Amino acid sequence: MTVTIEKPEATETNVLDDARTQLAQAVEVLGLGPEVHAMLAAPRREVSVSIPLRRDDGSVEVLRGYRVQHNYSRGPGKGGVRFDARVDLDEVRALAMWMTWKCALLDVPYGGAKGGVRVDPRGYSKAELERITRRYTSEIAPLIGPNQDIPAPDVGTDEQTMAWMMDTYSVGRGHTVLGVVTGKPISVGGSLGRAGSTSRGVVAVAVEALRHVGIAPEGATAAVQGFGKVGRGAARFLAQEGVRVLAVSDVNGAVHTADGLDIAALEAYVDVTGSVVDFPGGAPIQSEEVLTADVDLLVPAAVEGVIHTGNAGQVRARVVAEGANGPVTTAADEVLSANGVLVVPDILANAGGVVVSYFEWVQANQSYWWSEAEVDERLVERMIRAWNDVLAYATANQLSLRLAATCMAVERVYRAHEVRGLYP
Structure with a gap:
């Protein structure tokens, strides 16, 4: 052995x-x-x-x-x-x-x-x-x-x-015990709309962020780094909003086209091949080029730390919506801010997954299931409300969106802890 x-x-x-x-x-x-x-x-x-x-x-x-x-x-x-x-x-x-x-x-x-x-x-x-x-x-x-x-x-x-x-x-x-986990298959208590919830939430706030900086989503351009559970759905929902996705990458490589990728065709291709590499509807590029593509919106949707001081100065997107957790380092945040790049932080941008996980948990506890339309509607309403709250807080206190969001969250957690008190 x-x-x-x-x-x-x-x-x-x-x-x-x-x-x-x-x-x-x-x-x-x-x-x-x-x-x-x-x-x-x-x-x-x-x-x-x-x-x-x-x-x-x-x-x-x-x-x-x-x-x-x-x-x-x-x-x-x-x-x-x-x-x-x-x-x-x-x-x-x-x-x-x-x-x-x-x-x-x-x-x-x-x-x-x-x-x-x-x-x-x-x-x-x-x-x-x-x-x-x-x-x-x-x-x-x-x-x-x-x-x-x-x-x-x-x-x-x-x-x-x-x-x-x-x-x-x-x-x-x-x-x-259906409620012990979320993100389950529908057949064992999962929620309709859960699979694409993180992606849908990312796009909901990204569209609001584009409008905030004066860019109409219809006809805007985007690049998506990562074509997994979050990035793939984000590319699809962006295309549905009229955004042209020019470049995408996965762990194996990346593709680009100036006219915008056919996301439906790309998804079908990935289903067969397992990767975006050699997709006939786009030209191959280096994976790191997706992060510095000349686009209005960048969605880093893979892993943490991909935008750092070594490449932050080359980011050309006007808005970065963090589909992954921690894709922009603290030092890179400062570079992006100095260059006028609006960063929608992960704790806001990719929160759609936990919102619909909560919906799934509630449904499991009640043994009552909602339609996909109900789930999607409630998700988008929550995401846009949170975006408006964070934007208002950031504007009133002259803070970045990340610091505003973190301050709001930390204060809520601290107040809950304070009212509960220390034990013993």
Whole structure:
């Protein structure tokens, strides 16, 4: 029997530094004091688990998984589970913190949480991924539940992953618990409209941002970095709004055309080939060129840290709507601001997923299901209301949209904590 053990955990990542810096800036603006920063900077609970996996060839590999519950002053934890080779505890800590602010900003009665397994799912069979998911779920089961912490899909996971998680948790409880996860298949309690909710939310606020800077969406141009769960839907919804998507990329490459890509044809091509590479309706370009394309709107919708000081000065888009979590570093934020680029922050732009996750959770608890039109309407209404609130706050206080959104969220979380009090 061959046994493989993962490499030691990586050191602290820049993404956690960025999350803590954003919190410190908000605490300073709000005048809340160092004790509030200390309380909100530290996760309330975190766990690291070993996940022994028997591979299809009989060998055994030991993976590492995490679940971090950053804050639950406003309700149970909420946050995705990602399967990615770059996952480490500091990344999960940062993502959990951003989930806290995201839920508070959209006035969803959740706290923030996040989880992940350090694994590249592309190198594993479906049967192996099921075994990873079920063992990970069993290890974190004491920490999750419909009134404790509700996972959802993220990078490298999908509705099938959530079905496995729900089933594993339910077997341990002796009855079906639909509300333990969101983003499930419709057949086991998922919500209509959930699959495209993050993308739809990104586009709803991106369109408002374009109008705010004086650009009509009809005829505007865009580039989308990442063509997965968020980027693909964002490209589709942008095209439906009349925006010409000139360039897209995925993990394998990128394509561009000056006339605008046929997104429906591109989606069909990706369904067959698995990548945008060699799409006949566009010319190949380097992936990093998508971030600096000459467009009105840029949607970075892959992973964190892709816009940094090394390329921020080359970004030509007038508006950047963060489809991913943390795609713009703190230092790059300053460069973009100095260059007149409006950044719609992740905790606002990509909050559509958690909003519809909340809708799914409510439906599961009530055993009553809404139509897709109802879900979409309620989602867009929430997103535009949040955009207007953040814009008004930013204008009144002369702050960037990111700092305004973070201040609003931090204050709501702090007020909830203050009124509940310390225990004991």
